[in-house]
Amino acid sequence: MASVNASSYRVVALTLLAIAAANERTHKYNKGDEVTVWVNKIGPFHNPQETYPYQSLGLCKAGEEPKHKSEGFGALLNGDMLVDSGISMGFRDDVNNRVLCSMTVGEDQVSTLTDAVEEHYWYQMYVDDLPVWGMVGEVMVPQGKEGAEEQAFIYTHRDFSISFNGKRIIEVNLKSGTPVPILKGQKLDFTFSVKWTSTSQKFSARFDRYLDSGFFEHKIHWFSVFNSVMMVVFLCGLVSLILMRVLRSDYSRYREDDDMEMEHMGDETGWKLIHGDVFSQPKLLELYASIIATGYQLFVLTFWGILISVVGSL
Secondary structure, eight states, rough: HHHHHHHHHHHHHHHHHHHHHSSSTTTOTTTTTTEEEEEEEOOOETTTTTTGGGGGGGGOOOOSSBBOOOOOOHHHTTOOOOOEEEEETTTOOOOOEEEEEEEEHHHHHHHHHHHHHTTTTTEEEETTTEEEEESSSSOOOOOOOOTTEEEEEEEEEEEEEEEEEEEEEEEEEEEEEEEEOOOOEEEEEEEEEEEEEEEEOOOOOOOGGGTTTTTOOOOHHHHHHHHHHHHHHHHHHHHHHHHHHHHHHHHHHHTSSSHHHTTTGGGGGGGGHHHHHTTSOOSSSSHHHHHHHHHHHHHHHHHHHHHHHHHHHO
């Protein structure tokens, strides 16, 4: 009887351990296990540095207090703000047009959503630490109304295509669809679908597609770069010209004879009057030197820490 109870306890313990081990931290899932979809930042496509929280558009959210994902120092420096999207999907469980939420476009939301679509806003999602991107909407001519003016449409459907190998997620793709015009009082039903397909690709190679040189390629604003460079050159030239004129005036005055120099000593304002104070030894020299050295060390340490965090090593 005791051996039977011990065996039962072992089975229960192993079962609980297997359940606890199946999550996005271990990147291993059993069939039907919940896979969390996180939404990140949102912003204009042509300016990747301008980002906002996903909730700033006032679209669907997972409850009144959505769950936030704790990230490392590198994610904070990158501006990541991961929040539970409320999209419920199970590992290897296909979903077809499941309703996420519904909302009615208010008067104040029309301009916000229209501006986001016209500025080509995109958003970022994470599924098992794999990023995917989607557009908020598109400006186009309403279907069946040729010759009509272009109008802002918002995408209300997300189609996830996920590849898996065994218990691991290998690849995630997102396709947006079902555009609906942004109008006051328009009802928006946000839906999503999930399609799981098997693949032979190894888990260790699932990030190879993101390492492609052209995957994150953005249009470089050469005109803005040229303007900035020319502005820097102009300012440097202007400062150099002013400095040269001041120094030339001082040198010409210092070349005068000693009598004239003594006569005008009271009115002199050149740099030689303060060179003794500028180059004098400061008080508490050892303390000053130690503070400067420690500050330089901390500056270098902080710089390399930020650099390593930016490239995602932390």
